[in-house]
Amino acid sequence: MFAPAPFLLKDVxxxxxxxxxxxxxxPGIAAYAWLVGPAILVQLVIATLAALLxxxxxxxxxxxxxxxFLSDGSAIVTAWxxxxxxxxxxxxxxxxxxxxxxxxxxxxxxxxxGQNPFNPAMVAFAVCIVxxxxxxxxxxxxxxxxxxxxQVNVILGLAPRVDALSGATPLDAMKTALKLGDGTVNVAxxxxxxxxxxxxxGRGWEWVAAGYLLGGLWLWQRKLITWxxxxxxxxxxxxxxxxxWLYQPAQFASPLFHLFSGGSMxxxxxxxxxxxxxxxxxxxxxxxxxxxxxxAYIIRVFGGYPDGVAxxxxxxxxxxxxxDLLTQPRIFGMKDxx
Amino acid sequence: MLMNLFKFKxxxxxxxxxxxxxxxxxxxxxxxxxxxxxxxxxxxxxxRPVVQAGDKVLKGQLIGEADGWISAAVHAPTSGxxxxxxxxxxxxxSGLDSxxxxxxxxxxxxxxxHQPFDYANATPDxxxxxxxxxxxxxxxxxxxxxxxxxxxxxxxxxAELVINGAECEPFITCDDLLMxxxxxxxxxxxxxxxxxxQPQKVLIGIEDNKPEAxxxxxxxxxxxxxxxxxxxxxxxxxxxxxKQLIRVLTGKEVPAAKRSTDxxxxxxxxATAYTAWRAIAHGEPVVSRLVTVTGNVHAPRNYxxxxxxxxxxxLKLAQPHPDTDGIVMGGPMMGFLVPSDQVAVVKATNCLIxxxxxxxxxxxxxxxxxxCGACAEACxxxxxxxxxxxxxxxKNFGKTQxxxxxxxxxxxxxxxxxxxxxxxxxxxxxAKSEIWAxxxxxNAADQAKARFEFKQLREExxxxxxxxxxxxxxxxxxxxxxxxxxxxxxxPAKAQPASGEAPPTPNATVAPEKDAKxxxxxxxxxxxxxxREAVQPKNVxxxxxxxxxxxxxxxxxxxxxxxxxxxxxxxxxxxxx
Numbered sequence: 001m002f003a004p005a006p007f008l009l010k011d012v013x014x015x016x017x018x019x020x021x022x023x024x025x026x027p028g029i030a031a032y033a034w035l036v037g038p039a040i041l042v043q044l045v046i047a048t049l050a051a052l053l054x055x056x057x058x059x060x061x062x063x064x065x066x067x068x069f070l071s072d073g074s075a076i077v078t079a080w081x082x083x084x085x086x087x088x089x090x091x092x093x094x095x096x097x098x099x100x101x102x103x104x105x106x107x108x109x110x111x112x113x114g115q116n117p118f119n120p121a122m123v124a125f126a127v128c129i130v131x132x133x134x135x136x137x138x139x140x141x142x143x144x145x146x147x148x149x150x151q152v153n154v155i156l157g158l159a160p161r162v163d164a165l166s167g168a169t170p171l172d173a174m175k176t177a178l179k180l181g182d183g184t185v186n187v188a189x190x191x192x193x194x195x196x197x198x199x200x201x202g203r204g205w206e207w208v209a210a211g212y213l214l215g216g217l218w219l220w221q222r223k224l225i226t227w228x229x230x231x232x233x234x235x236x237x238x239x240x241x242x243x244x245w246l247y248q249p250a251q252f253a254s255p256l257f258h259l260f261s262g263g264s265m266x267x268x269x270x271x272x273x274x275x276x277x278x279x280x281x282x283x284x285x286x287x288x289x290x291x292x293x294x295x296a297y298i299i300r301v302f303g304g305y306p307d308g309v310a311x312x313x314x315x316x317x318x319x320x321x322x323x324d325l326l327t328q329p330r331i332f333g334m335k336d337x338x
Numbered sequence: 339m340l341m342n343l344f345k346f347k348x349x350x351x352x353x354x355x356x357x358x359x360x361x362x363x364x365x366x367x368x369x370x371x372x373x374x375x376x377x378x379x380x381x382x383x384x385x386r387p388v389v390q391a392g393d394k395v396l397k398g399q400l401i402g403e404a405d406g407w408i409s410a411a412v413h414a415p416t417s418g419x420x421x422x423x424x425x426x427x428x429x430x431x432s433g434l435d436s437x438x439x440x441x442x443x444x445x446x447x448x449x450x451x452h453q454p455f456d457y458a459n460a461t462p463d464x465x466x467x468x469x470x471x472x473x474x475x476x477x478x479x480x481x482x483x484x485x486x487x488x489x490x491x492x493x494x495x496x497a498e499l500v501i502n503g504a505e506c507e508p509f510i511t512c513d514d515l516l517m518x519x520x521x522x523x524x525x526x527x528x529x530x531x532x533x534x535x536q537p538q539k540v541l542i543g544i545e546d547n548k549p550e551a552x553x554x555x556x557x558x559x560x561x562x563x564x565x566x567x568x569x570x571x572x573x574x575x576x577x578x579x580x581k582q583l584i585r586v587l588t589g590k591e592v593p594a595a596k597r598s599t600d601x602x603x604x605x606x607x608x609a610t611a612y613t614a615w616r617a618i619a620h621g622e623p624v625v626s627r628l629v630t631v632t633g634n635v636h637a638p639r640n641y642x643x644x645x646x647x648x649x650x651x652x653l654k655l656a657q658p659h660p661d662t663d664g665i666v667m668g669g670p671m672m673g674f675l676v677p678s679d680q681v682a683v684v685k686a687t688n689c690l691i692x693x694x695x696x697x698x699x700x701x702x703x704x705x706x707x708x709x710c711g712a713c714a715e716a717c718x719x720x721x722x723x724x725x726x727x728x729x730x731x732x733k734n735f736g737k738t739q740x741x742x743x744x745x746x747x748x749x750x751x752x753x754x755x756x757x758x759x760x761x762x763x764x765x766x767x768x769a770k771s772e773i774w775a776x777x778x779x780x781n782a783a784d785q786a787k788a789r790f791e792f793k794q795l796r797e798e799x800x801x802x803x804x805x806x807x808x809x810x811x812x813x814x815x816x817x818x819x820x821x822x823x824x825x826x827x828x829x830p831a832k833a834q835p836a837s838g839e840a841p842p843t844p845n846a847t848v849a850p851e852k853d854a855k856x857x858x859x860x861x862x863x864x865x866x867x868x869x870r871e872a873v874q875p876k877n878v879x880x881x882x883x884x885x886x887x888x889x890x891x892x893x894x895x896x897x898x899x900x901x902x903x904x905x906x907x908x909x910x911x912x913x914x915x
Contacts, residue, residue, distance in 0.1 A: 005670070005671060006670055006672070006753050007666060007693070008353070008698065009753070009759070014758055016757065017708070068705070112706065114705075114708045114709060224710075276708055276709050280725075281722070328741075329722075332346070332585075332720045332721075333596070334742075334745075
């Protein structure tokens with residue numbers, strides 16, 4: 001009999017970690033389903049099924065044990081992040097394609113669980129927004145009161161994709177308005193006069209973001225994530241948006257608007273904190289989070305895409321190994337050395 | 339006493355499982371049927387056996403003589419007959435054999451004549467020597483010979499003497515019981531260490547889950563009239579690691595590359611202090627120790643056990659449950675399953691845990707690392723275990739050293755928290771032993787190379803000396819011949835002074851002689867040249883086809899550039915065939 005020490009083990013496992021991440025997403029999902037539309041639940045199911053199927057096929061091809069790896073929950077986390085970042089009324093095949101691409105290419109072709117250099121969900125988002133820019137920009141318009149059955153029909157392609165579907169996100173709408181407006185348009189009047197912006201950042205969406213914030217704080221309290229990445233992400237976003245807002249409040253939206261729109265909160269707590277593709281040292285995590293927050297702002301405000309979180313995270317994924325290498329902490333007993 | 343405590347990073351809180359074995363007082367384990375006393379029971383030199391089969395020994399009689407300064411003597415744990423001095427399996431995960439003295443007890447447990455050591459009139463060197471002869475070693479588990487740690491640094495004043503009563507490993511309670519029941523002797527032993535090291539203060543660290551031990555120690559300190567400070571440290575594994583306890587009590591961090599005395603601090607286990615005092619005050623060498631017997635047993639308890647007692651016999655005293663399937667020596671975090679229940683209790687044996695799948699369920703299958711960083715958070719040495727794991731797995735051992743693998747104390751915190759159930763410490767042990775093996779190989783190769791080079795040098799020197807000698811002899815010969823010739827030439831000149839012709843005779847006689855010599859020299863040179871040629875083209879032997887191709891191309895270019903004459907010899911590819 002050979003069993004190496006320690007004989008006592010803490011009651012933890014990869015699937016426990018992944019399940020807790022899913023649980024932490026529930027407040028955001030609830031707000032999403034309640035305020036934006038229950039169609040998101042259908043998308044979550046589609047993404048989950050696609051992810052599990054793709055995972056099973058890839059595991060079979062690699063002759064890895066199906067039961068152990070399917071139940072680790074990592075594919076489900078990826079699937080949920082994809083469903084939550086794609087437009088809620090996107091056709092089923094778009095979400096499925098993104099998910100399959102994430103699992104097959106971004107995850108398994110790089111070696112599977114724990115080996116992927118890029119966040120699979122963000123790879124799916126980037127691929128789909130480049131390949132299907134129109135579909136990825138169609139968000140349900142404000143005032144769209146579509147019954148649940150019709151929403152499902154739209155997703156499944158059984159009903160026509162009506163014009164009312166092709167709204168923009170508040171973030172996108174703000175950017176377009178400010179670009180088109182010849183100096184007469186300013187942020188304050190947009191926020192006051194247009195329903196899409198809700199109370200401060202986008203009707204409905206601001207509460208979805210608040211839900212992610214809540215779940216993220218729970219993850220931190222459960223010690224599944226450390227404070228470094230979210231604090232650095234939000235801090236960097238606050239600093240750059242605050243600086244530009246103070247400089248020209250008419251042309252730049254407030255930090256509050258930026259924090260609660262688009263993918264800021266889900267990015268700060270659920271995506272940039274992915275340990276596999278992110279940094280692992282404390283200082284590295286701070287740099288990673290700050291870099292992602294900064295890049296997200298620059299891309300969403302000055303770039304051509306409606307939001308910048310996906311590309312920001314991917315760019316930081318690219319830099320993570322070097323950041324880790326350069327930020328190795330001093331070890332016990334070696335702290336005085338220069 | 340209020341004291342500012344420091345923290346070490348990381349650490350874990352496994353269930354302590356200590357209460358089971360503290361309800362009963364220490365009991366003396368009965369004499370076993372035979373004792374198998376390994377000679378190598380401490381770090382350092384292997385003691386030499388000084389008894390042989392058939393010898394009668396008394397309790398406390400020397401049976402193994404310390405070999406060198408870092409080594410400690412071994413004594414007979416009871417009186418009886420030496421059955422054999424032979425190889426027996428050791429309490430080590432390797433299951434390897436080592437030399438043991440097997441004693442059959444005579445049941446009288448009769449001591450040799452022993453008397454207290456005259457400590458008051460002894461020099462520090464005499465005291466250290468006495469402790470070595472008494473077999474006093476670190477009983478916390480590392481079994482480093484204690485006398486070797488009792489010399490203060492020459493340059494750094496000794497600030498703190500740290501006494502380790504933390505006992506952080508789950509299940510183990512032998513130090514707890516020792517402090518509860520024999521605090522005074524522990525305190526007096528600490529006094530000996532204090533006298534030898536002359537520290538500014540003495541700090542006794544005890545985890546705050548042992549209030550009875552702390553109280554007993556405080557009372558004993560007062561009774562003895564010492565000024566040692568008993569400090570209750572937070573219960574956090576591995577607070578009882580020497581480096582962690584030093585950090586908690588003094589704020590000093592001892593790196594792997596330094597001795598703690600270089601930082602003005604030294605650390606001993608409470609049980610070590612106890613045995614040191616027994617040796618000094620009663621002349622009793624270390625022949626027994628306290629062992630916690632616990633785990634999957636009916637009656638967990640602490641026993642005073644003779645060194646050499648077979649573990650199986652000891653475990654029976656605690657009535658193991660029928661599903662017991664092994665014995666763990668040490669705690670559940672750093673201990674190991676012993677290769678057989680016949681292995682003997684040694685000075686390093688602080689605890690035996692009856693192993694069963696009910697107590698320690700088999701581990702879930704190992705999953706890939708998800709780089710969650712839980713191990714780095716838990717590491718008390720602030721290492722990056724997952725990075726060392728990647729590189730150990732990839733056998734990139736240089737990288738593991740860059741990530742300070744030799745600072746790892748193998749405490750098991752990383753394995754404990756890993757959600758992927760990776761036996762991280764095993765990977766690190768593997769990497770460390772591979773690095774050691776490679777270093778040994780490299781050293782051996784370096785020595786062989788040095789030997790070879792020296793041999794070459796010597797041969798060349800001898801050749802040169804021989805050639806010089808030959809040349810000298812030849813020159814002397816030539817000079818002699820020349821002188822003879824000159825003399826011969828002078829004689830006819832004298833004889834025929836009137837003649838104008840040069841006499842042909844001397845030349846005719848000398849010339850064949852010279853020719854013969856030239857021919858010999860030429861033949862020797864030809865031989866030497868042939869030899870050189872035979873030796874020289876070694877670097878074009880055993881070339882790969884690619885290299886030959888490349889060489890051929892270079893040759894072709896050189897020919898094309900008229901740098902050299904085309905070589906008429908066979909192409910390179912044929913040369914090697």
